[in-house]
Amino acid sequence: MSTSSRRGLVGLLAALLCLVGAASAQASADGPKLCAPGNTACVWFTNDGDVIHVQDVACDGHSAVAQVQIASLGIYDNLWNSDGCGTIRTYSYGTAVPEGTTVYYRPCIGEWGTRTLLSCNSGWTHGTA
Template sequence: MTRLKIIIGLAVAAVLASTTLGGGPAFAAPDMEYNVAGSDSTALCAEIVGQVNVAAACVSFLPDGDYFYVRDTLSDGRSGAVDWENYNSAGSLVRQGVCAQTAGVTKAGYCNKNFTEGTQIRYRACAMEWSTKDLFQCGGWYWRAV
């Protein structure tokens, strides 16, 4: 009986320690937002501040309206995409997603995200396999205030 009391006591102590010493439930990341870019044949990444390029895509952000522009620049069977994250003033991730241009190489498009003013975003250009939502060949992150 003493051995059983010791085992129960250790189990209770482990549960208490995990909830009081920072091992409690973690905050979940926000759900991913996946969008297919609307068609825009005039969207040229080179004309917009905040342009980010990789071999597979050219992406940029237009703060007037919170538009991401994306152009597929590589004939590889994948989509050009912008992978983005939105952080509040406390530095916590509040939104995240991907805007993919799925119409084919040299095509351009946009996604309107309507971010909260006073927040920060970071984004990068990637190639994307739309059917699996996997990202490839991503470039570096670019930060911007909204």
Template structure:
């Protein structure tokens, strides 16, 4: 095999291995269980940032509940600023680690979650 063909084959193999070993990134979002999506959260994998939206003037706060791989959780991020607002939470997660979350409505003053409003959980990756 000539030097040029060996280099091309080696470079191609290295690129394939690097591509296969790269972690998958997926941005995701979830809403509360109501059909109007009164509360919503998005997760941006790159940078590990949650954004919690209050999307309905219903007197309730939007609440994000999330769990980490080390068993910590739920951790709460409240958006109590009212309809049409958003709150960001910047996490520091090791690349490739997971975070599981769901969105609910609640009463910020008493820190009470309204369980019947909680949407489905989802797991995403940093």
């Protein structure tokens, strides 16, 4: 094999190793917006700052709540938006969540005064920090 052929092969192998390494790194990803039945509360995740957004959609006197689970970190939170109809409250986990960690969440409605959940979406969705 000629020297130029070896260099070409080495260059190709190096490029492939870079691609494999990049593909195996976990990419962060925003999560989809998920709304409770009847579109009363909506929740979504953005990975820049690892932020949960809790939107109170219905003018029904109830608060919107995001249930958040990051099991690998032992985080099980209920994040409340008691600001009223049409508002969005955000909660940032910042650097508390390592890159590549899956953040599960779902919307609920509840009574702010007693911190009682009335109902939650049956399914969960997720984003990646």
